[in-house]
Amino acid sequence: MPTTDHTLDQILDLAATHFRVPREKLSADDDFFKTLGIDSLQALDLLTRLEHHFGIELPDYELQGVSDFRTLANRIQARL
Amino acid sequence: MLDLRQYASLGAALKDALERWPNETCLIEADREREKVRLTYSDFKEMARPLCRALEDADFKAGDRAAIIMTNQSKWLISAYSIFFCGGVLIPLDYKLTAAEHLQLLAHSKSRFLVVEYYLWRAITQSPEFAKLTVEIVLVTEAPAGEDLRGAYRWEEFKRKGDPQFVARQREDMACIVYSSGTGGRPKGCVLTHDSYLEQCASLTAWYPFWPGVRYLSILPTNHAIDFMVGFIGPFICGACVVHLRTLRPEFVRDAFVRYRITYVSLVPMVLKNLERGLRAKFDELKPHERWMLDRLIGLNKLLTRGRPRVEVSRRLLPQVHKAFGGELRALIVGGAFTDPSTLQFFYDLGIPVACGYGLTEACTAVTLNDLKPFRADTVGKPLPGTEVRVLHPDGDGIGEVAVRSRAVMSHYLDDPEQTAQTIVEGWLLTGDLGRFEGHGHLQLFGRKKNMIVTEGGKNIYPEDIEAVFDGLPVKEYCVFAANYLWPQKTLGNEMLMLVVRLEQNQQFDDRLREEIVARNRRLADFKRVGGCLVWEGDFPRTTSLKIKRGELAEEIGAGAARAAVIGI
Numbered sequence: 001m002p003t004t005d006h007t008l009d010q011i012l013d014l015a016a017t018h019f020r021v022p023r024e025k026l027s028a029d030d031d032f033f034k035t036l037g038i039d040s041l042q043a044l045d046l047l048t049r050l051e052h053h054f055g056i057e058l059p060d061y062e063l064q065g066v067s068d069f070r071t072l073a074n075r076i077q078a079r080l
Numbered sequence: 081m082l083d084l085r086q087y088a089s090l091g092a093a094l095k096d097a098l099e100r101w102p103n104e105t106c107l108i109e110a111d112r113e114r115e116k117v118r119l120t121y122s123d124f125k126e127m128a129r130p131l132c133r134a135l136e137d138a139d140f141k142a143g144d145r146a147a148i149i150m151t152n153q154s155k156w157l158i159s160a161y162s163i164f165f166c167g168g169v170l171i172p173l174d175y176k177l178t179a180a181e182h183l184q185l186l187a188h189s190k191s192r193f194l195v196v197e198y199y200l201w202r203a204i205t206q207s208p209e210f211a212k213l214t215v216e217i218v219l220v221t222e223a224p225a226g227e228d229l230r231g232a233y234r235w236e237e238f239k240r241k242g243d244p245q246f247v248a249r250q251r252e253d254m255a256c257i258v259y260s261s262g263t264g265g266r267p268k269g270c271v272l273t274h275d276s277y278l279e280q281c282a283s284l285t286a287w288y289p290f291w292p293g294v295r296y297l298s299i300l301p302t303n304h305a306i307d308f309m310v311g312f313i314g315p316f317i318c319g320a321c322v323v324h325l326r327t328l329r330p331e332f333v334r335d336a337f338v339r340y341r342i343t344y345v346s347l348v349p350m351v352l353k354n355l356e357r358g359l360r361a362k363f364d365e366l367k368p369h370e371r372w373m374l375d376r377l378i379g380l381n382k383l384l385t386r387g388r389p390r391v392e393v394s395r396r397l398l399p400q401v402h403k404a405f406g407g408e409l410r411a412l413i414v415g416g417a418f419t420d421p422s423t424l425q426f427f428y429d430l431g432i433p434v435a436c437g438y439g440l441t442e443a444c445t446a447v448t449l450n451d452l453k454p455f456r457a458d459t460v461g462k463p464l465p466g467t468e469v470r471v472l473h474p475d476g477d478g479i480g481e482v483a484v485r486s487r488a489v490m491s492h493y494l495d496d497p498e499q500t501a502q503t504i505v506e507g508w509l510l511t512g513d514l515g516r517f518e519g520h521g522h523l524q525l526f527g528r529k530k531n532m533i534v535t536e537g538g539k540n541i542y543p544e545d546i547e548a549v550f551d552g553l554p555v556k557e558y559c560v561f562a563a564n565y566l567w568p569q570k571t572l573g574n575e576m577l578m579l580v581v582r583l584e585q586n587q588q589f590d591d592r593l594r595e596e597i598v599a600r601n602r603r604l605a606d607f608k609r610v611g612g613c614l615v616w617e618g619d620f621p622r623t624t625s626l627k628i629k630r631g632e633l634a635e636e637i638g639a640g641a642a643r644a645a646v647i648g649i
Contacts (some may be wrong), residue, residue, distance in 0.1 A: 033606045040537065040606065041354050044329045060327050061151070062200050065178065067606055 001080055005048055008073035011050060015069070028070040050076060081287060082317045084282045089249035089274040093317055098125040099254040101319035104292045108340060109154045111326035117154045121319070124158065130239030130273045131162040135193075136249070137240050138217055142167030142247050144523060147186055149173045149200050152302050152324045155221050155235060157312055159195040167247030168193075170256045171269075175200055176605070179207035187214045189257050189494065190268045195235060205230045242339035251275035257303060257494050260441035260540055260615035268446035270441045270495030280444040280488040281313050281504060283464040287451055288435060289409070289485070290318035290344070295408075297323045297345040304538065306415050308344050309445040337406040346413040348538040349420070352434070352641060356423050359401070359430075365429035374398075382429050387454050396432020411435050415446065416538025418525070421457040428455050437461055438525060441540075442509055444488040445587050448523045459522035470508065471516055479526050479570065481509040482515040514570070531630060533575035535607045543577055546608050549600050554593065555581045557620050559628050560610060563646065566638045576611040578646055580637060582620060587646070589615050598649055 002010075008028055016023040019036045026035060033043065047058050050072075056079045066072050082100065087093040102122035109117035119127065139148070142286045146163045148170065163170050171189045173182060175197070182204055186194060194215045196204070201220045204210060218232035249255075255274045259267060290296065292348075299313035315322050323340045327333060331368065333351075347355075366374060381397045384390060391410055395402045402409070411433045414424070439446035439458035447469060450461035463469040467486040467564045472481035490507045492500040503510055512530030515523050532542045543560035548560055563576045579597060583589065594613075601609045616637060621629040 031111075031602050031606075035582055039350060039354075041328075045331075048329050048331065057344065059199075060329070061197075064176070064199075065605070067602065 004073055004077045006056075007077050008069060009034070010053065011025055011069055011073055011076070014053055015046060018046065026069070028073070029068050031067045031071055032072070033067055054080060055080065081285060081291070081319075084278045084317065087278060088251050089164070089253065090255050090277050090313065091161075091167065091246070091249060093278065094161050094164060094313075095246060095317065097121065097316045097572045101292055104319050105321045106316065107154045107157065107322055107324070108295075109165060109324040110333055110336065110339075113335070113420045116326070119154060124161070127154075128158050128162045128165065129244060130241065131158065131235075132165050132244035133240035133242050134238045134412060135162060135166045135168075136244050138193075139468070140166050140168060140193065142249065143169060143254070144193070145169045145171055145189055145191045146188060146195065147173050148303070149175050149182055149194065149196045150221065150452050151175055151197060151326070152298050152301075152307070152311075153326065154324060155195070156302050157322070159219070159235075160312070162205065163193075164255070165244065165246055167249055169254045172256065172258060172517060174259070175301060178605075179203040180209050183207060183209045183212055185259055185267060185269075187212065188413060189259075190214070190545075191267060192216050194218045197221050198227075198234075201229070201232060211237065239595065243595075244422075249274055251278070252491075254491075256308075258303075258308075258441050266496070266499070266544065267494075268496070271443055271492050271494050272490050274489065276444045276488045279318060279394070279466060279486065280446070280464075281309060282373070283466050283488070284309065284446060284449070285314055285318060287463050288344075290315050290320035292319035294320035294343040295323055295339070295340050296320060297325070297333075297342040299325065299328060299333065299351065300346050300348060300416070300538070304416065305439065305441050305445045306413070308378040310344075310413060319535075325523040330358070332360075334404070337409065338404070341405075341406045341408040342407050343410050344413060345409070346415070348416045349414060349418065349423070350536040350538075352412065352414055352423055352427070353445070356426055359404075359426075366465075371585065378429050381431050383453075385428070385431060388451050389428075389431070389433040389455065391431060391433070398431055398538070401498040402432075405432065410504070411452075413437070415439055417534045417536055422498065424457040428457065435461075438513075438523060440511060440513075442489070442490050442503065442511075443467075443486070447482075447484050447511075450522075456520075456522055459518065459524050461523065462521050463523070464468040469517075472510075474516065475572075478516040479514055480522070481514070481529060482511045482513045482525075484511060485509065527564055527568060527569065528562070529565075531562050533562045533564070533577060535575075537607055539607050541577065541608055544612070546577070546604055549603050550579065550597070553581070553596060555601065557582045557585070557628075559630065559633060560619060561630075561637070563588050563643065566634050566641075567643045568638075577609070578612040578614055579586050579610045579649075580616050580633075582616050582618070589613075594647075594649060601649065610649070612648050614641060614646050616641065 012026045062075045106121045106124050107119040146168045157536050219235040219238050220232045221235040251274050255271045256272045273536050296315050300307040413435045415437045433452050437446045437449035448461040448463050470483045471480040472483050483506050488626045514526045547560050558581045563578050621632045
């Protein structure tokens with residue numbers, strides 16, 4: 001099973017590619033709404049991409065109260 | 081449709097609805113591609129019966145208060161119906177609040193019962209404030225087997241055999257306490273009676289009736305005034321069907337339109353804009369000759385629907401667009417916040433009417449609504465039947481504060497006579513919104529005179545409620561305001577909260593302070609964050625009990641500083 005750090009790296013790679021943001025501008029504790037300039041619907045879209053990438057199902061509520069990449073990585077890690 | 085004049089309470093009307101259309105489908109619940117629940121009105125009644133009996137056995141009495149904290153799903157409506165059947169008062173709480181906020185509102189509303197989804201209950205039990213939980217009986221839905229529920233019952237197991245006794249209520253009795261926000265210093269619990277809801281439902285369905293076979297897609301949270309009315313009470317008293325989705329991912333929402341051949345849906349402006357973006361992107365992908373043809377067809381549709389919507393004609397002219405929405409869509413209902421007129425016009429030109437309205441929790445659901453006779457993108461429609469709307473103290477342009485009088489207006493704020501007296505004056509609800517009537521009786525809105533913002537997602541945010549996150553900020557004093565409250569402008573949209581700080585003597589607004597503000601701001605839910613900061617040189621005016629005189633300070637700032645001085649954070 002990948003480590004949380006590895007999962008986090010993959011999330012950052014995927015977010016950078018999907019939202020066309022330079023990878024080096026993203027870091028673990030960033031507020032992804034702000035860094036990526038996205039709204040809550042686009043955040044749900046990101047969740048779908050992550051599901052496909054990791055092969056898991058993430059209910060919408062897993063995003064509740066989450067706005068930084070690190071917490072998101074922890075939520076995903078718990079389901080791997 | 082039931083004749084609501086004959087009923088004294090929501091419980092009585094809903095009970096009759098279940099008898100009236102036993103074989104019609106009333107609820108569909110889907111999770112992604114999977115359909116999880118499909119209930120007829122008769123099934124719904126059978127599912128509610130054992131819960132009603134169990135509530136009776138648990139000594140749930142007329143007037144007892146029961147809260148629901150759930151995302152949209154069948155158990156939300158079954159629980160709400162059971163609470164009304166047993167004569168209870170429903171407190172629909174916003175599931176997006178934090179656990180601490182839930183606990184605060186449960187205590188404020190004096191709820192005896194709570195129905196809550198497992199993941200939300202888990203958050204509540206993990207809250208440091210959990211010890212303060214005042215609720216006596218908690219029912220948790222979808223709890224995993226073997227999980228310790230900290231004294232709560234499983235919703236699925238909380239049932240008793242036998243026939244429950246219906247508990248009658250009167251029109252003037254409290255039906256719901258709906259929090260219009262204000263979770264911080266001063267919760268604002270709008271007390272709405274059975275009369276409020278029955279009157280509001282009768283006037284809304286007079287303009288937009290439902291009927292058996294109509295499928296309403298419920299996307300807005302059911303705790304929100306709009307979905308509670310249009311995604312529960314309205315469809316049920318008309319024998320229609322409500323479709324719930326357990327995920328709100330745009331791709332599954334789009335899929336649901338087609339799969340369930342949706343007739344109506346309510347949206348907040350943010351979702352409407354998202355749909356517009358998607359459609360425009362699709363149009364941009366068309367080959368030049370296809371695009372040329374589409375533009376001509378849209379032009380023709382505009383011409384043919386100038387006076388009124390003609391959905392059948394539009395479906396024939398623009399079949400691909402309408403198929404993408406399932407082919408049965410009659411109108412989109414939008415409210416809860418300001419909607420860009422160009423977005424409304426975009427959909428109308430495609431033959432998809434948008435019923436745009438204006439409402440507030442204090443007025444039950446809606447005050448005005450576009451009746452589409454003809455469609456107007458630049459207004460929020462006309463007052464609903466039975467609703468009087470006045471513009472108070474109009475200025476030279478006819479713009480003044482919108483005041484509302486109707487039986488749908490709340491009776492008071494729970495346990496807050498002072499705030500009630502400021503809000504309902506001589507029978508008129510003072511909305512704090514600025515508007516004007518144009519020549520055809522349509523209301524146009526021009527901003528707010530109150531210190532609050534409404535987000536594109538339809539959330540009311542009061543600055544007072546988010547100030548606590550800045551407690552201990554290393555400045556002399558601070559205060560949060562809505563930017564439009566400090567610098568009134570006669571437009572809606574682009575609203576922003578801002579932090580006003582008074583620095584200590586010789587203190588500079590440096591990077592360290594900025595980072596501290598940014599870090600604290602992040603602790604707030606994304607829609608509650610402040611968007612800028614203003615350094616103010618004067619001392620804040622305070623009362624003898626040292627509370628900030630917000631109105632006075634706002635006037636001083638409005639006169640002494642320019643909007644351009646706001647520092648983005």
